[in-house]
Amino acid sequence: MVNGKRVLIIIPALNESGSIGDVVREVRGELPGVDVLVVDDGSTDRTHAVAAAAGALVARLPYNLGVGGAMRLGYRYAYEHDYDVAIQIDADGQHDPRYVPKLVDLLDDTDLVIGARFAGEGDYNVRGPRRWAMVMLSAVLSRIARTKLTDTTSGFRAANRRIIEMFARWYPVEYLGDTVETLVHTARRGYKIRQVPVAMRRRMAGTPSHSPAKAMIYLGRAFAVLTLALIRR
Amino acid sequence: MKLTLVTGLTGLILLATIIELLRRRQLREKYGMLWLGVLVIVIPLALFPRLLDNVAGMLGVASGVSLVLFLGIVFLLLVCVHLSWEVSALEEETRTLAEDFALLRAEIDAERAARNELVSHDG
């Protein structure tokens, strides 16, 4: 329970055995009374065992579905077990669970709250084509959502019951769709989105899934996904 | 002139079909992008079939139209190969799913048997 609400923390994880244990322990330490669901997305390491040992519920997918696929499973779990709030957190320790109560509080009059880097707190720098992609996404999505969004691809989000219900039925599995397309879809249906500044920490272990070489491709895909999201219903 | 009309119209109808399928979420992003890319090349060629005549001449192909036909067949072959590859991946995934399902069923059956055992011992 956080402020009287039943909260489920959903952590999508792919080969994060180096950090997942500490992340789960930190979440449970900082937020007593919340449930933690780790969705192990076909990891080839001991992610599931480490997460379970740290006290998380673990759902193991038989093969890799991507973050979007893992998250829909998480939202379905939240929906079927009647949670009031579902919060997505990265498995690499970059998100600080101490922001969770702040996110949950905002859900009183917002449907989807995004924990955003670059919004004043902490230091987190991105340059080059990745930066341009982010600027483009922020500009377009801020207009659609009619609120300032500076970090549209953030994997730190809190959803209320109405959004959980929607995401349990519909959640894109495509790369970038899980962040960008869900925002367009949510805003278009009249749900309220807001961002909260959060400080990002460094990865605890492992390697990020993006390399600088992929930055240009990322920009192209961001553009394609955004265009698609806009023409789609 | 008539031919241009037929080919150009076909191209546009295909474009509209793909966009509509994408809009209805019937096509995954990756396939949608592929076909849109193809149409962006094909439609100008449909409207101006002589566009590739120069390139064809350089390659020793009699006319731009034959070059387009040749490239088109090569492309379709590649698409077929890609689809076979995707189907193989899907078969592998259903196989894994079936195994997982069987393992789960075995576990549930074993648990149920153990429980029945207990009950019959108690009674």
Ligand SMILES: Nc1nc2c(ncn2[C@@H]2O[C@H](COP(=O)(O)OP(=O)(O)O)[C@@H](O)[C@H]2O)c(=O)[nH]1
């Ligand atoms: N379920 C799932 N999670 C993934 C996959 N790839 C990355 N993740 C998780 O997504 C989160 C963010 O990944 P990361 O590489 O740190 O991305 P970044 O923070 O945007 O640079 C981490 O919790 C990863 O474990 C995947 O294919 N499936």
Ligand SMILES: [Mg+2]
């Ligand atoms: Mg990360």
